[in-house]
Amino acid sequence: GENVEQHPSTLSVQEGDSAVIKCTYSDSASNYFPWYKQELGKRPQLIIDIRSNVGEKKDQRIAVTLNKTAKHFSLHITETQPEDSAVYFCADDGGTSYGKLTFGQGTILTVHP
Amino acid sequence: GAGVSQSPRYKVAKRGQDVALRCDPISGHVSLFWYQQALGQGPEFLTYFQNEAQLDKSGLPSDRFFAERPEGSVSTLKIQRTQQEDSAVYLCASSLTGADTQYFGPGTRLTVL
Numbered sequence: 214g215e216n217v218e219q220h221p222s223t224l225s226v227q228e229g230d231s232a233v234i235k236c237t238y239s240d241s242a243s244n245y246f247p248w249y250k251q252e253l254g255k256r257p258q259l260i261i262d263i264r265s266n267v268g269e270k271k272d273q274r275i276a277v278t279l280n281k282t283a284k285h286f287s288l289h290i291t292e293t294q295p296e297d298s299a300v301y302f303c304a305d306d307g308g309t310s311y312g313k314l315t316f317g318q319g320t321i322l323t324v325h326p
Numbered sequence: 327g328a329g330v331s332q333s334p335r336y337k338v339a340k341r342g343q344d345v346a347l348r349c350d351p352i353s354g355h356v357s358l359f360w361y362q363q364a365l366g367q368g369p370e371f372l373t374y375f376q377n378e379a380q381l382d383k384s385g386l387p388s389d390r391f392f393a394e395r396p397e398g399s400v401s402t403l404k405i406q407r408t409q410q411e412d413s414a415v416y417l418c419a420s421s422l423t424g425a426d427t428q429y430f431g432p433g434t435r436l437t438v439l
Contacts, residue, residue, distance in 0.1 A: 219368075245425065256330075256417070256430040257369065302368050311357060311424030313382060316368030 215240045215307035219317025226293055227325050234301055234320045237285040242308025246279060246286045249302045251319075257302060261288070293324045328352070330431035332418050338437045339408045347403045347434045351420030358401050359428060360393055363415040372416075375401060376424065408438045 216239040226232050238246075247262035263270045263277045263286065270277050274293075279286040290297055300321050304314040331350045339345050351358050356377055361369035362385075372391070374382040377398035386393070390409075395401040405412055415435050419428040 247427070249430075256432045258430070259427055262427065304368075306425075309424075311374055311376065311381065312421060312426070312428065313359070313371050313374060314361075314369070314428065315371065319366070319368050 215243070215305065215315040217303060217305055217315050217317040219303050219320060221320060222318065223321045223323070225323045225325065228293060228295060230293055232288075232290045232293055232297070232322055232324075234288045234303070234322075235285060236287070236303035236305075236317050237283075238305045238315075239284070240305070240307045241281075241284065243284075243305040244308060245306040245312065246277070247304050247314070248277060248288050249304065249316075251300045251302065253299075260301075290322075293322075295324050295326050298322055298324045330418055330420050330429050332416075332431040332434050334434060335432060336435050336437075338439065340439055341409060342407050344404065344406045345408055345436065347405075347416050347436070349401045349403070349418030349420075349431060351399065351401070351418070352429060353399075355420035355422055355429075356398075357421040357424045357426075357428075358395055359419045359421075360401070360403050361417040361419065362387075363417055363433070365414070369417055372403070405436075408436075410438050412436060413438045 244265045249257035251257045276289040303317040358375040360372040363369045371385040375395040415433040418431040
């Protein structure tokens with residue numbers, strides 16, 4: 214089945230620095246790559262997503278890049294703020310028509326004031 | 327508008343008891359997913375509904391797990407004869423169609439003693 218590897222498992226940065234989280238996937242048929250933010254005890258919330266026909270997408274301080282040849286995609290957060298502290302999950306749809314998501318193991322991001 | 331809701335938010339069961347977890351998706355959403363999230367892990371796919379049809383149940387860990395969505399809206403995940411390894415957060419997500427953004431509910435934290 215589909216496998217998504219996420220690194221690093223923990224990331225600690227100073228406020229204002231950039232943070233980068235990387236994921237690799239196994240199924241070359243994958244088309245959809247969302248990133249979710251999950252605060253402790255809360256629901257996962259979509260922060261940005263990208264589809265396979267696009268190489269990069271940006272939304273204010275958040276960007277995602279996709280390299281389909283290498284089968285990896287990355288989340289970039291610039292000018293980090295303490296409220297960015299959370300667990301971040303990448304996922305892909307494994308090429309399914311109905312969007313069955315396979316998630317990475319998660320990255321605990323801590324932004325120090 | 328109202329998001330995805332789940333009830334109960336917390337459930338404690340003794341080993342061997344049956345439990346039923348409810349999901350109310352966003353009104354009009356055709357697709358509904360159930361995921362299991364173990365502590366410190368990413369969500370793992372359990373099952374998928376398109377309206378009332380259960381089209382993928384490949385992630386259900388055993389025949390003790392059963393899900394239904396009889397009228398194409400509310401869904402129930404039932405676990406029979408609960409075991410300690412069933413302890414996890416059970417997340418429900420809905421999307422307008424299969425390929426669209428999945429919106430998650432707050433989850434039900436199940437603890438089996």
